[in-house]
Structures are given as C-alpha cells and as structure tokens.
Amino acid sequence: MYNIGIDLGGTNIAVGIVTKEGKVLKKTSVPARAERPFDQIFADMASCIRQLFAETGIKESEIESIGIGTPGCIDTEKGILIFAGNFKYGKNIDYRAEMAKHFDIPVYIGNDANVAALAEVRAGAAKGVKNAIMITLGTGVGGGIIIDGKIFEGAYSAAGELGHIVLISNGEQCSCGRKGCWEAYASVTALVRQTKAAMLANPDSIMNKTPLEQVSGRTAFDAAKKGDKAALAVVDQYQEYITEGLADMINIFSPEVIVVGGGISKEGDYLLNPVREKIKSRVFGIGLLPDRKILPAELGNDAGIIGAAMLHA
Ligand SMILES: [Zn+2]
Known part of the structure; x- marks a missing residue:
C-alpha cells in the first residue's frame, strides 16, 4: 500500500506517491493559480493523481490515504479549510467532500508547516x-x-x-x-x-x-x-x-x-x-x-x- 501526499501551495500544487518509509516514488506538479474556483483546483489535483497512477502502474485500490498539506486555518477532524490567510482559496472549503467527487480514498488534511515538521520527524533530519x-x-x-x-x-x-x-x-x-x-x-x-x-x-x-x-x-x-x-x-x-x-x-x-x-x-x-x-x-x-x-x-x-x-x- 502507498499514500498520496499533496502540497497545496500558493504557487504550485505538488502531488506525490509516497512509500510507507517516506520515500517519494513519483511526483508531479501544476501551477496553483489560486485565484480559481476551488473545484477546479481539486480537479487539477485529481488529474495529477491519475497521471501518477498511469506512470507508475499503481492502482487506486493500492492507496491507503490522500493527505493534503495546506496553508491557513483548518479543522483537521472535519477536513475543512476554515480560512487560508494570504491565499485566495476562500473560506469553509470541505476538502473531503471535494476529493470524494474524484476518488473513494480517505482524505486527511494538515497545516503546511505542521506537515513539514511531521515529514522531518518520520523521514528526515x-x-x-x-x-x-x-x-x-x-x-x-x-x-x-x-x-x-x-x-x-x-x-x-x-x-x-x-x-x-x-x-x-x-x-x-x-x-x-x-x-x-x-x-x-x-x-x-x-x-x-x-x-x-x-x-x-x-x-x-x-x-x-x-x-x-x-x-x-x-x-x-x-x-x-x-x-x-x-x-x-x-x-x-x-x-x-x-x-x-x-x-x-x-x-x-x-x-x-x-x-x-x-x-x-x-x-x-x-x-x-x-x-x-x-x-x-x-x-x-x-x-x-x-x-x-x-x-x-x-x-x-x-x-x-x-x-x-x-x-x-
Ligand atoms: Zn506576528
């Protein structure tokens, strides 16, 4: 089983398939164009994921979770972005519901700075x-x-x-x-x-x-x-x-x-x-x-x- 990690930044959206050990197997990215409606940004994330499936041969059934690191104030339990500060992603966006339109995989969200810290502890410095x-x-x-x-x-x-x-x-x-x-x-x-x-x-x-x-x-x-x-x-x-x-x-x-x-x-x-x-x-x-x-x-x-x-x- 693998996990998908998404780094939703103000400039780029980076998406990768990650092993249990924290190794990025394959990644891709697209410009965030954060001024767009949110469903378009999620559609981009979904096509990045499908592209990675095609390139690696990994199937949706082999993915345990999709994690999204995002700037802003979030409700991690509900999977909702409350407010994104400097970014233009809007307010009260239900990440889980948006991603559920594309994949039947559990979705987790985290604040981008917290997510980076977690990565360094699990697989880095x-x-x-x-x-x-x-x-x-x-x-x-x-x-x-x-x-x-x-x-x-x-x-x-x-x-x-x-x-x-x-x-x-x-x-x-x-x-x-x-x-x-x-x-x-x-x-x-x-x-x-x-x-x-x-x-x-x-x-x-x-x-x-x-x-x-x-x-x-x-x-x-x-x-x-x-x-x-x-x-x-x-x-x-x-x-x-x-x-x-x-x-x-x-x-x-x-x-x-x-x-x-x-x-x-x-x-x-x-x-x-x-x-x-x-x-x-x-x-x-x-x-x-x-x-x-x-x-x-x-x-x-x-x-x-x-x-x-x-x-x-
Ligand atoms: Zn201050």
Missing part, C-alpha cells in the same frame, strides 16, 4: 525522534510541534504559530498585526531589512556592490564569508535573534531535536554553529542536560508531499 520542533525561516517564520511522534495542534488545530511569540515588546511590526514577533526579526524578510539598513549605515561595506532592490537573504552571508565587518555584524545579530527564539522553544517543549528549514538553512553549519554555541548559556538548566540538537532540514521541497502522505497515521 529528526528521524526516529519522539519530540521535535521545526521552524522554517522564509518570508515568515513557520513552526511545527511534534510531541510523541505526532503533530501537536492544540484547540481548533491552531497551535504551532511559533513565529508569533514576541521577542521585543512593541518592536517591529509583524504581518500578523502584533508588534515585535520573532518572525519580524528572524524571517528572511527581516534579514533583508536588516541587511539594507546595514548597507545604508556602512557605505564602505562590500554588500553595497548589490543594488538595494536586489538584496536577498544571501547578501549578508556572502559578504560575511569574505570578512566584511558590517556583514559579519548583520549575520551575528540575525543568529542572535534565531537563538533567542529557539532557546524559548527548548525551555517550553524540551525537544530532542530542532529542525531548521527554509532556503537559508542551506547555509548549514555557517548559520547554525554560532546558534548552537550561543544557545548553551540560555537554556534553563545550563549544562545539566545534554545539548538539544539543532539540525538543518533534510527533505527540502519534498517535505510537504511526504508529511501529507503521513497524516493518516
């Missing part, structure tokens, strides 16, 4: 670990909490918004409406803002070779590796912000592993070694317990497919 936290540093700071091997959702499936703990009271404006959230300091969006400010304040910095409008999350990291002082300061402060939030996560959840995902996690040890060092003096019970591992995510873009395929169990 935190494989075999019971308690783990995943944070994804991107446009925002996404989070997922895994307790005893399962997603912790809290009431109304709304837990795990780890990016919206407050780091600095009355600080930078956050996209959620509150001020001073961790996301407003540790996201790549925030890093870009911090980089631009350092460029303006330090005209001699080699970061200024990059035009302001082309600054990315890599600009400060690239210049820091060449020894640029202003860039080193930006990177150090950014690692400081990441560390403070992660130390809170350890103090609350005591995970064995924290998985750090998002494009910037490709900086690997260059990003994470200073965080691992800084965090030692900030975790409750300093030195009395083993260090919690802070590891880069392993599954990359496949995490959404793999985690969705594992929602059934």
Whole structure:
C-alpha cells in the first residue's frame, strides 16, 4: 500500500506517491493559480493523481490515504479549510467532500508547516525522534510541534504559530498585526531589512556592490564569508535573534531535536554553529542536560508531499 501526499501551495500544487518509509516514488506538479474556483483546483489535483497512477502502474485500490498539506486555518477532524490567510482559496472549503467527487480514498488534511515538521520527524533530519520542533525561516517564520511522534495542534488545530511569540515588546511590526514577533526579526524578510539598513549605515561595506532592490537573504552571508565587518555584524545579530527564539522553544517543549528549514538553512553549519554555541548559556538548566540538537532540514521541497502522505497515521 502507498499514500498520496499533496502540497497545496500558493504557487504550485505538488502531488506525490509516497512509500510507507517516506520515500517519494513519483511526483508531479501544476501551477496553483489560486485565484480559481476551488473545484477546479481539486480537479487539477485529481488529474495529477491519475497521471501518477498511469506512470507508475499503481492502482487506486493500492492507496491507503490522500493527505493534503495546506496553508491557513483548518479543522483537521472535519477536513475543512476554515480560512487560508494570504491565499485566495476562500473560506469553509470541505476538502473531503471535494476529493470524494474524484476518488473513494480517505482524505486527511494538515497545516503546511505542521506537515513539514511531521515529514522531518518520520523521514528526515529528526528521524526516529519522539519530540521535535521545526521552524522554517522564509518570508515568515513557520513552526511545527511534534510531541510523541505526532503533530501537536492544540484547540481548533491552531497551535504551532511559533513565529508569533514576541521577542521585543512593541518592536517591529509583524504581518500578523502584533508588534515585535520573532518572525519580524528572524524571517528572511527581516534579514533583508536588516541587511539594507546595514548597507545604508556602512557605505564602505562590500554588500553595497548589490543594488538595494536586489538584496536577498544571501547578501549578508556572502559578504560575511569574505570578512566584511558590517556583514559579519548583520549575520551575528540575525543568529542572535534565531537563538533567542529557539532557546524559548527548548525551555517550553524540551525537544530532542530542532529542525531548521527554509532556503537559508542551506547555509548549514555557517548559520547554525554560532546558534548552537550561543544557545548553551540560555537554556534553563545550563549544562545539566545534554545539548538539544539543532539540525538543518533534510527533505527540502519534498517535505510537504511526504508529511501529507503521513497524516493518516
Ligand atoms: Zn506576528
């Protein structure tokens, strides 16, 4: 038996057939075109699944579940998307009823950040670990909490918004409406803002070779590796912000592993070694317990497919 995982993003819909071990056997994707009516988006998902059946020879009867990872606020028990935030998928969409128009297979849904965390615990960087936290540093700071091997959702499936703990009271404006959230300091969006400010304040910095409008999350990291002082300061402060939030996560959840995902996690040890060092003096019970591992995510873009395929169990 296999499971199907669907990563329903704002840009692309990625669909894969996944083995019990969490290996993507075959995958495909189509543009999401999220402004369309929802039944059209489901029809696209269904044709992706049929395409995968045709390409692999796997039959509908060999599929145990269809899992869908989706942005937004969801009711996982009923399989309903309540509200999709930045995405235009609308409100109160019954994923199960929509998918039932195409296949007679049980459907499970999960929040996309939670689904990625589940994938990393079942088949990625935190494989075999019971308690783990995943944070994804991107446009925002996404989070997922895994307790005893399962997603912790809290009431109304709304837990795990780890990016919206407050780091600095009355600080930078956050996209959620509150001020001073961790996301407003540790996201790549925030890093870009911090980089631009350092460029303006330090005209001699080699970061200024990059035009302001082309600054990315890599600009400060690239210049820091060449020894640029202003860039080193930006990177150090950014690692400081990441560390403070992660130390809170350890103090609350005591995970064995924290998985750090998002494009910037490709900086690997260059990003994470200073965080691992800084965090030692900030975790409750300093030195009395083993260090919690802070590891880069392993599954990359496949995490959404793999985690969705594992929602059934
Ligand atoms: Zn916020």
